Amino acid sequence: MIASETLNWLVPALILTPFVGAAVLAVMPARRAELFRPVALLFSAATGILAVYLLTQFDGNEAGFQFALQQPWVERLGISLAFGVDGISVFLVVLTGVIFPIAMLGATPHHDPKPYYAWLCVLMGASMGVFMALDLVLFFVFFELVLVPMYFLIGLWGYAERTAAATKFFLYTMFGSALMLVGLVATAVLHQRGVGGQLTFNLLEIARDPGISTNAARLIFVAFAVAFAIKVPLVPLHTWLPDAHTQAPTAGSVILAAVMLKLGTYGFLRFGIYLFPEAAVWAKPVLLTMAVLGITYGAIVATMQTDLKRLVAYSSIAHLGFIVLGLFSLTVVGIEGGILVMVNHGITTGALFLLVGMVYERRHTREISQLSGLQKSAPLLAAVMTIVVLASVGLPGLNGFPGELLALLGAFQTSRVWGVIAVTGVILAALYLLWAYQRTFHGPATGENATIRDMRPSEVLVMAPLVVLIVVLGLFPGLMIDRMEPSVKALVAHVDERVEDFEETRYEFVGPSPDTGGEAEGHSGGDSSGGTGEGGGAG
Amino acid sequence: MAGSSLLAVALQDVLVDAGDGFALPSIDWAGIAPNLILMLGAILLLTVVSILKRRVPSWFAPVWTISAAVAAALAVVPLWQRFSDTGPETLVAGAVGLDGFSLFATVVVCIAVVFVALLLADYLQREGLESPEWYVLVLLSASGAVTMASADDLIVLFVGLEILSVAAYVMTAMHRRRVSSQEAGLKYFVLGAFSSAFLLYGIALTYGATGSTNLAEIQAFLAEDVVTQNALLLGGLAFMLVGLGFKVGAVPFHSWAPDVYQGAPTPISGYMAGAVKLGAFAALLRVFVVAFGPAYRQEWQPLVAALAVLSLVVGAFAAISQTNVKRMLAYSSINHAGFILLGVLAASPAGTEAALFYLLAYTFMAAGSFAVVTLVGRAGEHRQSLDDYRGLASVRPGLALVFTVLLLSQAGVPLTVGFLAKLYVVTAAVESGFDWVAVVAMLTAVVSAFMYLRIVATMYFGDAPEGAPALRIPAATGLALGLSVVGVLLLGIVPGPVSDWANSAVAQLVVAAP
Numbered sequence A: 001m002i003a004s005e006t007l008n009w010l011v012p013a014l015i016l017t018p019f020v021g022a023a024v025l026a027v028m029p030a031r032r033a034e035l036f037r038p039v040a041l042l043f044s045a046a047t048g049i050l051a052v053y054l055l056t057q058f059d060g061n062e063a064g065f066q067f068a069l070q071q072p073w074v075e076r077l078g079i080s081l082a083f084g085v086d087g088i089s090v091f092l093v094v095l096t097g098v099i100f101p102i103a104m105l106g107a108t109p110h111h112d113p114k115p116y117y118a119w120l121c122v123l124m125g126a127s128m129g130v131f132m133a134l135d136l137v138l139f140f141v142f143f144e145l146v147l148v149p150m151y152f153l154i155g156l157w158g159y160a161e162r163t164a165a166a167t168k169f170f171l172y173t174m175f176g177s178a179l180m181l182v183g184l185v186a187t188a189v190l191h192q193r194g195v196g197g198q199l200t201f202n203l204l205e206i207a208r209d210p211g212i213s214t215n216a217a218r219l220i221f222v223a224f225a226v227a228f229a230i231k232v233p234l235v236p237l238h239t240w241l242p243d244a245h246t247q248a249p250t251a252g253s254v255i256l257a258a259v260m261l262k263l264g265t266y267g268f269l270r271f272g273i274y275l276f277p278e279a280a281v282w283a284k285p286v287l288l289t290m291a292v293l294g295i296t297y298g299a300i301v302a303t304m305q306t307d308l309k310r311l312v313a314y315s316s317i318a319h320l321g322f323i324v325l326g327l328f329s330l331t332v333v334g335i336e337g338g339i340l341v342m343v344n345h346g347i348t349t350g351a352l353f354l355l356v357g358m359v360y361e362r363r364h365t366r367e368i369s370q371l372s373g374l375q376k377s378a379p380l381l382a383a384v385m386t387i388v389v390l391a392s393v394g395l396p397g398l399n400g401f402p403g404e405l406l407a408l409l410g411a412f413q414t415s416r417v418w419g420v421i422a423v424t425g426v427i428l429a430a431l432y433l434l435w436a437y438q439r440t441f442h443g444p445a446t447g448e449n450a451t452i453r454d455m456r457p458s459e460v461l462v463m464a465p466l467v468v469l470i471v472v473l474g475l476f477p478g479l480m481i482d483r484m485e486p487s488v489k490a491l492v493a494h495v496d497e498r499v500e501d502f503e504e505t506r507y508e509f510v511g512p513s514p515d516t517g518g519e520a521e522g523h524s525g526g527d528s529s530g531g532t533g534e535g536g537g538a539g
Numbered sequence B: 001m002a003g004s005s006l007l008a009v010a011l012q013d014v015l016v017d018a019g020d021g022f023a024l025p026s027i028d029w030a031g032i033a034p035n036l037i038l039m040l041g042a043i044l045l046l047t048v049v050s051i052l053k054r055r056v057p058s059w060f061a062p063v064w065t066i067s068a069a070v071a072a073a074l075a076v077v078p079l080w081q082r083f084s085d086t087g088p089e090t091l092v093a094g095a096v097g098l099d100g101f102s103l104f105a106t107v108v109v110c111i112a113v114v115f116v117a118l119l120l121a122d123y124l125q126r127e128g129l130e131s132p133e134w135y136v137l138v139l140l141s142a143s144g145a146v147t148m149a150s151a152d153d154l155i156v157l158f159v160g161l162e163i164l165s166v167a168a169y170v171m172t173a174m175h176r177r178r179v180s181s182q183e184a185g186l187k188y189f190v191l192g193a194f195s196s197a198f199l200l201y202g203i204a205l206t207y208g209a210t211g212s213t214n215l216a217e218i219q220a221f222l223a224e225d226v227v228t229q230n231a232l233l234l235g236g237l238a239f240m241l242v243g244l245g246f247k248v249g250a251v252p253f254h255s256w257a258p259d260v261y262q263g264a265p266t267p268i269s270g271y272m273a274g275a276v277k278l279g280a281f282a283a284l285l286r287v288f289v290v291a292f293g294p295a296y297r298q299e300w301q302p303l304v305a306a307l308a309v310l311s312l313v314v315g316a317f318a319a320i321s322q323t324n325v326k327r328m329l330a331y332s333s334i335n336h337a338g339f340i341l342l343g344v345l346a347a348s349p350a351g352t353e354a355a356l357f358y359l360l361a362y363t364f365m366a367a368g369s370f371a372v373v374t375l376v377g378r379a380g381e382h383r384q385s386l387d388d389y390r391g392l393a394s395v396r397p398g399l400a401l402v403f404t405v406l407l408l409s410q411a412g413v414p415l416t417v418g419f420l421a422k423l424y425v426v427t428a429a430v431e432s433g434f435d436w437v438a439v440v441a442m443l444t445a446v447v448s449a450f451m452y453l454r455i456v457a458t459m460y461f462g463d464a465p466e467g468a469p470a471l472r473i474p475a476a477t478g479l480a481l482g483l484s485v486v487g488v489l490l491l492g493i494v495p496g497p498v499s500d501w502a503n504s505a506v507a508q509l510v511v512a513a514p
Helices: A010-027 A033-057 A090-106 A113-132 A136-145 A147-157 A162-195 A203-208 A214-231 A240-247 A250-273 A277-303 A308-327 A332-363 A379-393 A400-414 A416-441 A447-451 A457-475 A478-498 A502-506 A517-538 B002-016 B030-055 B060-086 B100-127 B133-149 B154-173 B179-210 B215-224 B231-248 B256-263 B266-291 B293-320 B325-346 B349-377 B397-411 B417-431 B435-461 B475-493 B496-505
Strands: A066-074 A079-085 B089-091 B096-098
Touching: A010 A033, A010 A066, A010 A079, A010 A090, A010 A113, A033 A090, A033 A113, A066 B496, A079 A113, A079 A136, A090 A113, A090 A250, A090 A332, A090 A457, A090 A478, A113 A136, A113 A147, A113 A250, A136 A147, A136 A162, A136 A203, A136 A250, A136 B417, A147 A162, A147 A250, A147 B435, A162 A203, A162 A214, A162 A240, A162 B417, A162 B435, A214 A250, A214 A277, A240 A250, A240 A308, A250 A277, A250 A308, A250 A332, A250 A478, A277 A308, A277 A416, A277 A478, A308 A332, A308 A400, A308 A416, A332 A379, A332 A400, A332 A457, A332 A478, A379 A400, A379 A416, A379 A457, A400 A416, A400 A457, A457 A478, B030 B060, B030 B089, B030 B096, B030 B100, B030 B133, B060 B096, B060 B100, B060 B133, B096 B100, B100 B133, B100 B266, B100 B349, B100 B475, B100 B496, B133 B154, B133 B266, B154 B179, B154 B266, B179 B215, B179 B231, B179 B256, B215 B266, B215 B293, B231 B266, B231 B293, B231 B325, B256 B266, B256 B325, B266 B293, B266 B325, B266 B349, B293 B325, B293 B435, B325 B349, B325 B417, B325 B435, B349 B397, B349 B417, B349 B475, B349 B496, B397 B417, B397 B435, B397 B475, B417 B435, B417 B475
Parallel strands: none
Antiparallel strands: A066 A079, B089 B096
């Protein structure tokens, strides 16, 4: 599965550059306060540029891992520093690289800039590590490491209830991680017992030939799934998210939504479906149900929110439901849709949190009832908000649409009932977002609402790249789909190869029954052409 | 030590071949050099200060202690060479083992001694308690811990335990002006004497059942013979588990631990969490994993599993309801004991290795954490409640950061040694089929994390109280803090060499006497 090792210095560079940035910030003298922000921006932007360079060097026709790198770490336990990037992770790496500098640029802390930027840099490095790690323990290390900076970001620079929110966030995730740690140790031990040889935590080696009995694999999958479901979060394990989002500072919310929630969905893909295909197929109904629950519940609860930020937080739960719906449709189209939503939700929701932060900065409230008619005094802000809201709603032509469409398509192919219920989420999204927009930006501008300042040039600069991405990725989703398709197809083939009667489980609700092998072959072909057709069509 | 092992051997000879009278075994002095250095260091220090009395400068005793510890650790180097060349040996007529395990444990004890000497130097000065006896006791107890970790004979093990414990009782009670210190010392002594009696009774029963107090002979006996009436043996096994379970602070034999840890002078609390625990765990590993391991594993593993689960759960849950930081750390040390018991429970080389690595890691974490408690406690150690840590980050950002790293390491956050230590024991437990205990352990780690986060949150998210006396960080304590934090991070990021070392240390523990 390792396709190439060229240019693999990019991987450690992507992880270490932010960490070096954090170290530089830590040793900088406290009196040069004006330098902290430029230094942090320099290092995060450098990482972002490296990430974009990685994308340009990425071979989109290759299914395996590129830029692969492997070094022993704890040889005694078979833990290695194994990294690699494939069509699934490459966009998440780029997303991480792009969103961090924007978040740093878009929001400034009210106090203690030095630790603030240092923690953001640590968070960036650790997030990069999660998306590129190909070793179970290494993945866990980064997965858990992101908690620490986020804990401090929420706890130190958050709003009134920040301490409780930070602790809740840390403990929820750690609870899942505790199960996951035992799960991954069990995976390695059982793999060694089943296959022989040295103990190893290497993902590719274990996935190639797990040697784990069906029941054990299902049990371990559950352990992993709980950890990821908390991180995503899936209803009913979501209760940490609204608090964390509401209390976090703007940059924290942006990164939480754009990057950290994706750790869970990415984990499902890489360490759930890829590592335990049979168990994933077995658990599919439960996870699809949770996904649909998240879509509808998140949307309904979002409708009832009075706090703008909390509303966006609940809308995140709904969007994340779409991702899981797509992934666990276990079709090429569905998974592609899921990955598209991962990236696009990062862009749009990141932008939404930035905009909500700008509103808060001007009005010192996020209560919808206190806001109205903002567009009169801030037309530019309203215009940007319109675009972002429409993208989040899933308007065709903007980036929210293709991903949700493909995820729904995938769900319809294999799990129609869930697909049908999920569609209601799309309608509800239009309801709560547009309604909130209408209440805050339209109507008479009363009191302070009449005199707020429009976007400053610096704020326009922050939002511009996001808006460009929203439009470009909305018009040309094929840019992404084409590059991820080989990897996604390989993943589905990997599942197909290892799960008996996979074709039947895929088509149990829809389409002509795959009586003959040739038919089944035709179906998977149809999937992919549907995927590219969609991308090409929209483009 | 030489005296004690002589005594033991003499005892054994009387028991085994009473007809031949006393036959002194040949003693390989070089083989027990590290232990001798610690023991003689203590005696010489006592002699020197008795003769010179007040003319000894105050820096002399700590420097002497640290030198003795470093010398003992250096003396391990040639012995390690010898061990890697010729394999494990047993010295002094089968009484003392020279193996990787005992050498590794010796080094860990020496590290603990260095830490406690650094901390005591400042602490005693602050509290006006300066006297060299503290250091004599530290060196003596270290010698006891090393004796336990290298014991190949139950009698030697018991002697080591007594040397270790008696010194620890005295050190606990040695803060003259604090009632709680004396109370803790008395409590520790009374309960400790009970547990020693249990252990001794267990040894006697085991001797009755197997006809030997030598670990290798017990192991061989149990391997060859089937004991049909094994009540005696099981009784001995259970009593020894109670005795050693008390010393490691495992639930339900833990009730002394919170009071003693809280009452003892804080540097001594850290030392007890490191060296005293290590001695007791080394004894547990030698007796249960090695001597009773192969034949009687089925019998003792459920008992140890119960101890482990209880320690994990009680340690974690009791800690979160505390408001005294020192007491929190005391309960968390019970939780850590539960984790180390996972390594014992595994009853495998991997488990022993994991327990050793965990003990090393915990020595660093405990030394640093209790050092912070020492500093924040200020003169008289009155400031130990959570409120006294409020806003520490704004007053002493460096100290708060160090404490945060140490606490996160105890919680098991990656890139610190605490994470790898937990990964090791969990892996060993899962390998031996104790998945469910591993799950319990990790879940209690989350509960403990809540407690650690409470401290971190108090330091960072609260405002410093007005009017608290200034917090000074003396040089030696600062050095100890620096060493512990560097150790925690270094071992967490580059664990390779130490983990390989622990691995080669446990190859073969006890060999039969030639």
